[in-house]
Amino acid sequence: MSFKRVCVAMSGGVDSTGAALLLLRQGYDVFGVTLRLRSDDPRAQEPEIEAARAAAGVLGISHTVLDLRDLFRTAVIDRFVSEYAQGRTPNPCLDCNRAVKFGAMLDWALEQGADALATGHYAGVAFDDVSGRWQLLRGRDRRKDQSYFLYQLTQRQLSHLLLPVGEYEKPALRALAEKAGLANAHRADSQDICFIPEGEYVAFLERHSGAELVPGDFVDQAGRVLGRHRGLPCYTTGQRKGLGVSADTPLYVLDKDPATNTVTLGPDSALYTRELRAKRLNWISIPALEAPMAVTARTRHSQREAAAVAEPLPDGHVLVTFQEPQRAVTPGQAVVFYSGESVVGGGTIVK
Structure with missing residues (x-):
């Protein structure tokens, strides 16, 4: 597909600014957009909006602020709160990419006359003539x-997507931005969930759910009470610190059960499993999973890939069996499948 006019999602950081710079140098007609997403604190995003606007000025492109606060609240924040209330640990960046950035923002960009949307993600897109499908690389x-964060992209979305920084390493991109006179060339990367500054997610959940934390029992694998917990949202699978339970050996969070309001603790060895189930599947390099397929898989963005077999189940879920046991597989997180350089697809881990 031949693109001429490209909308670049500009967050104010060097990655998205670098994407705009690279596309301009490749001869595209570029304009920028920054999303306003925070409804809880209208001024919280001002620094990044101003940084994006300043970068657009240096690049000589137009810049727009698009207000998607209502959608962000319902599709990302409300789901985040709901998932935690049900004992799961969601990844809000995945929901934001699906519904907001590559949903509403892409639709808006196309309505403005753009042929494509570009972002500063470190990944790639290519069309495969053999399969006749767009590939996420x-x-x-x-x-x-x-690429882990983009596994939910559809063929339509991929067909209108450019990821120019995917061919670069971060130091080289910073050097390129510095040489172009961009003030954000060495701006620090964002680490926290954007709507939960400094990782204070328990306080955030209390404010936005309208419900107080409900204390309950810590139990061992046999159901024996070990102590009291502060509330299910305070804990996640694999957690060791901050439990407040004394034991002869280190204890870790193994499971959370909303039905009984209990948190099961046990040894590190009990955190390992060779199997998981996933739902809400999205397939990219293939139309559908119709037979067992050898893949490599990640159960968290930060974890290394591991060899596995993904097998379709009659209920529409997928059974993933790993060659080696995996630690702290967490319901609510995503499992993403790879084959070589391509993302095969992925889904949400269920208990």
Whole structure:
């Protein structure tokens, strides 16, 4: 597909600014957009909006602020709160990419006359003539590869997507931005969930759910009470610190049960499993999973891939069996499948 006019999602950081710079140098007609997403604190995003606007000015492109606060609240924040209330640990960046960035923002960009949307994600897009499908590829910089976060993209979305920084390593992109006179060339990367500054997610959940934390029992694998917990949202699978339970050996969070309001603790060895089930599947390199397929898989963005077999189940779920046991597989997180450089697809881990 031949693109001429491209909308670049500009967050104010060097990655998205670098994407705009690269596209301009490749001869595209570029304009920028920054999303206003925070309804809880209208001024919280002002620094990044101003940084994006300033970068657009240096690049000589137009810049728009698009207000998607209502959608962000319902599709991302409300779901985040709901998932935690049900004992799961969601990844809000995945929901934001699906519904907001590559949903509403892409639709808006096309309505403005753009042929494509570009972002600063470290990943790649290519059309495969053999399969007749758009492929999502890993980024060249393996330390920054963000293909995991994009596994929910559809063929339509991929067909209108450019990811120019995917061919670069981060230091090279910073050097390019610095040489172009961009003030954000060395701006620090964002680490926290954007709507939960400094990781204070328990306080955030209390404010936005309208419900107080409900204390309950810590139990061992046999059901024996070990102590009291502060509320299910305070804990996640694999957690060791902050439990407040004394034992002869280190204890870790193994499971959370909303039905009984209990948190099961046990040894590190009990955190390992060779199987998981996933739902809400999205397939990219293939139309559907119709037979067992050898893949490599990640159960968290930060974890290394592991060899596995993905097998379709009659209920529409997928059974994933790993060659080696995996630690702290967490309901609510995503499992993403790879074959070589391509993302096969992925889904949400269920208990």
